[in-house]
Amino acid sequence: MLAVALRVLFLWLSNRRWMARVALGTPFLRRMPLRFVAGTTLDQAVAAVRELNARGRSATLDVLGESTDDRDSADRAATAYVATIERIATEGLDANVSIKLSQMGLDLGVEECLAVMAPIVAAAARHGNFVRIDMESSPTTDRTLEVVSRLRADGHDVGPVIQSYLHRSPADVERLATEHVRTRICKGAYAEPPELAHQEREAVGDAFVALCQRLLEADAYPGIATHDPEMIQRVGAFARRHGIGKDRLEFQMLYGVRRDLQRRLVARGYRVRVYVPFGTEWYPYFMRRLAERPANALFVLRSLVGEHS
Ligand code: FDA
Secondary structure, rough: HHHHHHHHHHHHHHHHHHHHHHHHHHHHHHHHHHOOOOOOOHHHHHHHHHHHHHHOOOEEEEEEOOOOOOHHHHHHHHHHHHHHHHHHHHHHHOEEEEEEEEHHHHHHHHHHHHHHHHHHHHHHHHOOOOEEEEEOOOHHHHHHHHHHHHHHHOOOOEEEEEEEEEEHHHHHHHHHHHOOOOOEOOOOOOOOOOOOOOOOHHHHHHHHHHHHHHHHHOOOOEEEEOOHHHHHHHHHHHHOOOOOOOOHOOOEEOOOOOOHHHHHHHHOOOOEEEEEEEEEOHHHHHHHHHHOOOOHHHHHHHHHHHHHO
């Protein structure tokens, strides 16, 4: 009960810009996200990716930013992503990028968003890299999938994320599986109503496994994004039963979360990709991580107080 209330509270806080301003403007609070965010600069993110690569893990870089309906801000965010893709190439890193379309002006419309995305997908194409499009809350699902499909129709190597809590997801995955689209499956991180999304943990988990199985059958190289050992065990067992090799999927986890599990999977010969967020706009990302696991709030507070005293 308390966990549910805290989850709702943190998700509510994640959308409060005044709270973000307070957190970003307070030196003590600015240190909060260090466990889950690789730093505020590209140099710090590159250092984190180098370390992950040295430990046998791939990465996907997220340049943290606000959703915007201002074209100039969206273009600036796109420029930061182009710089990130260029840097991945020059440093020879095993990494790609993950992008939220709300940051790329999705609220201005699909056409504007495609225009903002153009330099990013061009940079990725120049370097033969892949671009992941993150999935946000349900009002954006159709538009996000439309942008992905239009970019793919133009020959770009991009793939979406599908959230297993949404009732619509089996139909979306069916289409993506038929086209062998490289898709990430996650449970879903936003507050969605019962008409649109499963509310019970078991239903979300069963849906997660079923969606991963469909993509594995279709040989669509799914990204299995979870820290839940039960999900990992069930998807791994399905792959083994069907003779699907470890090179036909990857497990994906968030920076700073379940590093023990990341290590164990690499040791067992699985591909593991770590989602590495960086940048000054860490506040909403950090709040969503607290919502997933309210115990993180205690953990972070304890380490801050410890360092402070
Ligand atoms: P679950 O929440 O059931 O937790 C299982 C265990 O994992 C916990 O007991 C705990 O040990 C650990 N754990 C989980 N979250 C933790 C946290 N924040 N801190 C510490 N430990 C934690 N969502 C979305 O809506 N759109 C997206 O595009 C993405 N993208 C994405 C990429 C990647 C690589 C990952 C791993 C996740 C996402 N997500 C996402 C988030 C996802 O939807 C989901 O909210 C979280 O992964 C939490 O669900 P789990 O399946 O990990 O397990």
